[in-house]
Amino acid sequence: MSDLALIGPILAAMFAAATPLLFAALGELVVEKSGVLNLGVEGMMLVGAVCGFAVTVQTGSAVTGFLVAALAGAATASLFAVLTLFLLANQVATGLALTLFGVGLSALIGQGFVGIPLEGLPKLHIPGLTDLPVVGQALFGQDIMVYLAIAAVPLVHLFLYRSRAGLVLRAVGENHTAAHALGYKVLRIRFFAILFGGAMAGLGGAFLSMDYTPMWAENMTSGRGWIALALVVFATWKPVRAMLGAWLFGGVTILQLHVQGLGIDVPSQLLSMLPYLATVLVLVLISRDVARIRLNAPACLGKLFHPDA
């Protein structure tokens, strides 16, 4: 295989590999903009992945599968929301609990579904365009979810920076006391933000189990939820940068699969470390700029709010 012929599929695969990260990161970005740090992304992705998969196997309808995955993600997130918003539990601890719980729950639900294959979604085919060399398959040969994730980027951006609801959400994340004094329902706004984050994580997980792999295996997200959390920091809470970050990680993931194909002899386990090490690297690169993080991070991120206090 010539190198050029390899680039097309690598590029196409990169966009697909970026999709679950993009869904989850966009959701978490909105959650964090409202001032809530939900570390349970990994757990919500897993629950979404298994529920979407199970429903699709049983109904044969991928649309239903994705809808249920989003609902399941949101339902899982609602546990986090009730605990942190109304029962004033520590967000870090509750997020960790959500991940641990999600790992267990998804494994339990998925017991009967291990090893069942699924077809995956049909890929777009536009004669002429999809057949273009190098970029054809990457740009015009993906399935609907890949395009949906990309479409969500400008939507989230417009919501946050051009709509009144988005302005209120950012205000709540910036200064919940002031927002409360102005009469905004801080807890209600955060509740819906958390549900949205859960639904997006659920979709990201379902993309993995129903489309990308497509099959169910325990713990199949293998850290993607955590990488999505790192992506939000990397993106300094900006949707477009989150997309670029997701593509970068998609690229790293695909690259490690192809390195051996390129004739470089490195043990596969060491190559598999790449996405995780890359995450640490980008976190370090972005976090060292303290001033930038301060200007962009929602000021109330992770802080508890009690309306009567």
Place this chain on the structure above:
Amino acid sequence: MSFIRLEPRGQASKTMVYVTPLLAVALTLLSGFILFLAMGFDPLKALYSFFVAPVTSVRGVGELVVKATPLVLCAVGLAIGFRANVWNIGAEGQLTLGAITGGGLALAFYGEGGWWLLPMMVIGGAIGGAVWAAVPAFLRLRFNASEILTSLMLNYVALLLLNYVVHGPFRDPDGFAFPESRLFEADATLPILWAGTRVHLGALLALLALAGGWLLIARTFIGFQIKVIGLTPAAAGYAGFDQKRIVWLTLLLSGALAGIAGMGEVAGPIGQITASISPGYGYTAIIVAFLGRLHPVGILLAALLMALSFIGGEAAQIAMGLPKAITGVFQGMLLFFLLASDVLIRYRVRFGARRAAA
């Protein structure tokens, strides 16, 4: 929220600090009852085979101690860190590194060991875990990177490293290409403390860690500094407590203890290095730390309970065909219920309309 309200207490309730863990356990059992019922099992029988049957034999009690040992070692260190708001969630990776370095020494001195080998392995495991934990400490202090994410990423890296060594350098030369090391020799194996069980010297190390942890938390000035940093970092800065030093101390300490736990697994119940040395002890230890109220005595009780959930899961799988994954569900639920009921420590629940007077 007008019918049920939370009203701040003037002082935190000391009673509730002890009551809420029990409440959480009770709620978990209740949920388990409902869950088993929904899954079509006889709930009482299932709960019995999960939580009681495993500890009706000496061997079972021994297994409880065996499983509690790494949990205690990891949780004591984590708890000290959590008190200072140092969120090391990389105990699983640090445990794995301890197994690689501590166990690696056993392999390196294979056939030429002596009485000195075991102490050296303990130290080696501690150093391995501490080095792995030093990475997030350094990245947080030098680059402001969140130790939550970096320590977690290193868990995956550590597991892949373990996978690599058992397929590569540590693989048993006579093992027919199985991804396992040689079985450790006697002088690289932790002695059994309780005949008829697998309880090993690691249990004693865990108790020592508990005692040391208690002394640090309750009596030393360092423990006081940790508490202040965790509650109010600005006050710690005002008082002149060196926060960097505390981040280093807590991460290195918890890494070292997790490393010893990992070494204890390979040199104890497993007896060799394999691709899977922990059913998630490092993660469960997070639950143990919280459930134990970040306090050594609580951690001991919580570790025994979580150990029970591990062996209960295995036992119920064998006895009733219950899915093993239920262990994780129970553990997650327990932490949820604990976090939820903790609200009672600082707030009173009031029923009725808002105007009710205090």
Place this chain on the structure above:
Amino acid sequence: MPSHAETYPPDAPLPRLELRGITKRFPGCLANDHVDLVLQPGEIHALLGENGAGKSTLVKMIYGVLHPDSGTMLWQGAETVVPDPAGARRLGIGMVFQHFSLFDTLTVTENIALGLDNAGPMDQLAGRIREVSERYGLALDPGRHVFHLSVGERQRVEIVRCLLQDPKLLIMDEPTSVLTPQEAAKLFETLRVLAAEGCTILYISHKLEEIRALCSRATVLRAGKVVGAADPRRETARSLAEMMMGAELSTPERPPQGVAGVARLTVHHLSTTSDNPFATNLKDVNFEVRAGEILGIAGVAGNGQAELMAALSGEVLLADAEAVVIEGTSAGHLGPRARRTLGLAFVPEERLGRGAVPELSLSENALLSGYAREPLVRGGMVHFARARAYAETIIRGFNVVAHGHRAEARSLSGGNLQKFIIGREILQKPKLLVVGQPTWGVDAGAAAAIHKALIDLARSGAAVLVISQDLDELFVLSDRISVLFHGRLSDSRPTHETSVERIGLLMGGLFGTPPDEDGEITRAV
């Protein structure tokens, strides 16, 4: 725009707002006890009272942030319940909070849009903001991010936000506590224009002189109850103060000029740079504090006070060790612990959350800074019995009202906690005490006790540095006064040779040059 149609005569029969028997109870405290209040159209009405008298609680109920337990509210004659702030705004009630409800990383326009229920498109709103701000002399740039603005400008954002809603009642909660006297004078002009247009202004303050200058009626609250009403123009500051505090006042005694001894603190060419984009950098600050004297540093919040405090306490280390010299030892590179060993004690502005840990007991809070100069730690172990004894000594010596050394710091009232913290620092027998905002939000009794303790400490030979926004306090306490503005410190002047007006000009940034002829203040920097 405020309506011109409603030009009620000042004593119209139909009041704009009437409160009858408003009562509000919090756990352990009756904040408002059957409060009656009548506000007429077009009047500037003072709500006067000590800290903790219940003023803020009352206005929060008018604005719908809190809800009364009992009592009725009549808006223009009709009984009304204000469900929430949005409901208040619909009625025509606007409020400028004491602690601004602004969002640092949003623009002026976005901030204002958040307070409006029908903000409309952002560019149109920006136009309206310009219009209103010009009309009332409240210069503002709609596109700026709030974190760039001075405190005075931030307050303008709040006022413009209210004015855009055409308010019939404007509530101002302690508006001048963060302004220079000159800024305050400009604000009063704006308020008078508004009142002349028919808007009612409810003006909350405990500053008597400005109430006498601005308001035509005053209602006085004490311990949650209305204790009197007056025409402040016909009262003296003293008679108002007696109504407010309920006892005849003894004139605060100006301390005799201290005899300044050796320099205990010398600050030399102190400049800072910070990672924090919201911080104010210090620029070449120079001063010294001598044994036996109290130096006051005045200034509006946000002009570098926090940075100066951190540089003095050692929470931020300085590259130049010589920049801070304590008792003859270069200390710029030393941390708080080492500086305490040299003789420094320190009372930060934030009591709960810096000076004390809210969740910890008083004995643990005694240990917090007491470890450095008291024998509370031995061989790395905490000597808990001694920490308890030390806490008890502080509680007794400074009349701290608390349930013993076991009480959590957060369970104390502001005044009692401040007495505890100041006591903790003073009992360590410091050679140098640095205090930020010693009596901010503290009741009168505790404030007097704190002032006395600071003066006694100085008279006993220690050097005391007080950083405060409260000019009255500084004039009572200080032997010399300097002003901090935009990170620069003015030369100090002996208190008896200067005046509130002069210091006020310096707080507006006027170092050395006189005001322009039209009274416009040119800002330095």
